[in-house]
Amino acid sequence: MKELLEKIRQEAREAIERASNIDELNAARIRFSGKKGELTAILKQMGGLSAEERPVIGQMANEVRGNIETWISEKENELKSMLSEMKLKNERIDVTLPGKAGKIGKKHPLSIVLNEIEEIFVGMGFDVVQGPEVEYDYYNFEALNIPKDHPARDTQDTFYITDNILLRTQTSSVQIRTMEHRKPPIRVISPGRVYRSDAVDATHSPLFHQIEGLVVDKGVTMAGLKGTLEVFIKALYGEDSKVRFRPHHFPFTEPSAEMDVMCFACQGKGCRLCKGEGWIELLGCGMVHPKVLKNCGIDPEIYSGFAFGLGLERVVMRRFNIDDMRLLYENNQRFLNQF
Numbered sequence: 001m002k003e004l005l006e007k008i009r010q011e012a013r014e015a016i017e018r019a020s021n022i023d024e025l026n027a028a029r030i031r032f033s034g035k036k037g038e039l040t041a042i043l044k045q046m047g048g049l050s051a052e053e054r055p056v057i058g059q060m061a062n063e064v065r066g067n068i069e070t071w072i073s074e075k076e077n078e079l080k081s082m083l084s085e086m087k088l089k090n091e092r093i094d095v096t097l098p099g100k101a102g103k104i105g106k107k108h109p110l111s112i113v114l115n116e117i118e119e120i121f122v123g124m125g126f127d128v129v130q131g132p133e134v135e136y137d138y139y140n141f142e143a144l145n146i147p148k149d150h151p152a153r154d155t156q157d158t159f160y161i162t163d164n165i166l167l168r169t170q171t172s173s174v175q176i177r178t179m180e181h182r183k184p185p186i187r188v189i190s191p192g193r194v195y196r197s198d199a200v201d202a203t204h205s206p207l208f209h210q211i212e213g214l215v216v217d218k219g220v221t222m223a224g225l226k227g228t229l230e231v232f233i234k235a236l237y238g239e240d241s242k243v244r245f246r247p248h249h250f251p252f253t254e255p256s257a258e259m260d261v262m263c264f265a266c267q268g269k270g271c272r273l274c275k276g277e278g279w280i281e282l283l284g285c286g287m288v289h290p291k292v293l294k295n296c297g298i299d300p301e302i303y304s305g306f307a308f309g310l311g312l313e314r315v316v317m318r319r320f321n322i323d324d325m326r327l328l329y330e331n332n333q334r335f336l337n338q339f
């Protein structure tokens with residue numbers, strides 16, 4: 001048996017030495033020291049040995065097993081490092097090749113124009129403030145002097161969450177929140193998303209953006225409103241832009257007006273863009289209603305204010321000649337890459 005063990009040791013050594021890859025090495029492992037391997041087969045015959053021989057052979061068998069395992073693991077390491085060296089050689093990279101630049105995102109057209117508008121107003125001393133999109137009825141309607149039976153409150157126009165909570169339909173809600181927290185002088189704009197239950201088409205979307213403006217102080221007048229908006233429009237559309245104010249009605253302003261800009265395409269003559277009007281409606285505005293000031297704890301005998309609200313999409317569409325509002329929300333890369 002000693003000789004047999006010695007033979008296994010020799011053969012194993014040679015087989016391991018010869019192995020030129022992991023598969024061959026594994027085959028050798030199975031053949032010599034596996035559960036059904038040659039070594040195990042020999043150990044199974046140990047029952048037939050005498051009591052003196054058994055420990056001697058046992059020890060030797062253990063030694064042989066130890067040898068085989070050591071050689072296998074040595075060979076394994078050797079094969080592995082050969083493999084990784086080969087890999088390194090094959091994967092050598094040319095660091096002088098030109099790189100591939102990652103794609104950098106661009107500002108969305110809505111953001112481009114909003115940033116511009118914010119800058120204009122910040123330049124005039126306005127703060128930019130935010131309000132929640134999920135809003136109480138009180139801030140969106142009640143405090144803005146919009147009576148219970150006003151058509152804007154209809155569920156056809158407003159997304160209600162509960163009887164009392166809704167998705168704001170206008171950024172005017174932020175007027176109230178601002179006046180509750182700030183004392184005059186107040187000069188803020190508040191851009192943000194608003195929601196109305198409209199079907200989607202080229203000029204309507206259930207989600208769109210407004211920019212609200214509010215000024216409250218002693219001695220604020222309609223002249224101040226007109227002057228401020230004129231400065232704004234000239235900064236946005238150029239020094240030659242012309243504006244006009246038409247009387248209008250909003251529940252939260254008195255008097256109220258709508259402001260139009262002269263059509264850039266036809267200079268007021270009337271064309272397709274302005275539908276023959278010569279003017280394009282741009283925003284709603286007016287003097288803050290005394291009731292609204294009172295609702296916010298501001299004394300209308302001492303203070304007055306003006307407010308305005310404009311839709312961002314309209315300004316953006318006109319600026320970039322976009323004829324379908326849906327393009328602004330679809331995030332088509334080919335569309336967005338043009339800006």
Ligand code: DAH
Nearest residue numbers: 170172284285286307308309
């Ligand atoms: N909130 C109005 C709307 O959604 C727009 C508006 C009109 C805002 C007049 C104002 C304002 O602040 O004074 O149609």
